[in-house]
Structure formats: structure tokens, C-alpha cells
Amino acid sequence: TAFLYANGRDLKDPLLSPVYGDMHGFPPAILTTGTRDLLLSNTVRVHQKLQQSGVDAQLEVFDGMSHAQYQIDDRVPEDRAAFAEITQFFDKHLGH
Numbered sequence: 001t002a003f004l005y006a007n008g009r010d011l012k013d014p015l016l017s018p019v020y021g022d023m024h025g026f027p028p029a030i031l032t033t034g035t036r037d038l039l040l041s042n043t044v045r046v047h048q049k050l051q052q053s054g055v056d057a058q059l060e061v062f063d064g065m066s067h068a069q070y071q072i073d074d075r076v077p078e079d080r081a082a083f084a085e086i087t088q089f090f091d092k093h094l095g096h
Contacts (some may be wrong), residue, residue, distance in 0.1 A: 017039045019045045023053035032082055034065020041063040057095075066078045 006016055014021030019042060029050055033043040040061070050057035060072070063079050070082035 002087055013050075017042070019049050023050050023055055026050060026053065026055045028056040028058075028089075028093045030060065032060045032062070032068060032070060032086060034062045034067070036064055037067040037069075056083075058089055066095060 002011055006013075007015060012020045013019065031043050031047050031050075033040050038044065044059065047057050047059040060082065062082055065078055065082070069076075070079045073079055074083065
């Protein structure tokens with residue numbers, strides 16, 4: 001599937017996979033994922049790269065969530081918890 005997504009481009013192109021990019025100078029970042037997310041490992045790698053680059057980066061991993069599941073239904077307790085973490089992150093970094 002990565003080859004289909006890349007459409008012939010180098011899989012290490014930072015425009016396709018940010019883990020290969022230069023993250024120095026990035027603003028604070030929050031990465032939200034779940035234990036059933038196919039991109040969990042990549043999300044962890046990006047988080048590590050951000051931290052190694054001196055970026056204030058926060059990683060939130062929710063048990064049982066799949067990729068971007070928190071966007072689907074705000075009635076699900078895990079989705080509400082994810083949005084609460086995201087809200088706290090923005091409140092902290094935007095001064096609210």
C-alpha cells in the first residue's frame with residue numbers, strides 16, 4: 001500500500017513521510033493515535049524525531065482506537081478523551 005500511496009516516488013521523501021524531514025524549528029505538536037492505528041509505529045517515530053529536533057511534542061495513544069477514529073463520533077468516550085487532550089494542548093500553547 002505504501003507503494004501505491006507514493007505513486008513511484010521515493011518512500012523516504014519527507015513530503016511523503018515526515019520522519020525523514022528536518023523538524024528543527026517546528027512549533028509545538030500533538031500527535032494523536034491509537035493502539036489499532038496502522039500508522040502507530042510511524043507516529044511514534046515522528047514524535048521521537050520531533051523531540052530529537054528540540055520540538056515540544058506530545059504523543060497521545062488511545063487504547064483500541066484506529067487511525068483518526070477520534071474524528072468519527074464525539075459520543076464515544078475515547079473520542080471525547082482525545083478531543084479533551086487536544087483541547088488542553090491548544091489551550092496551553094495558545095495561551096487560553
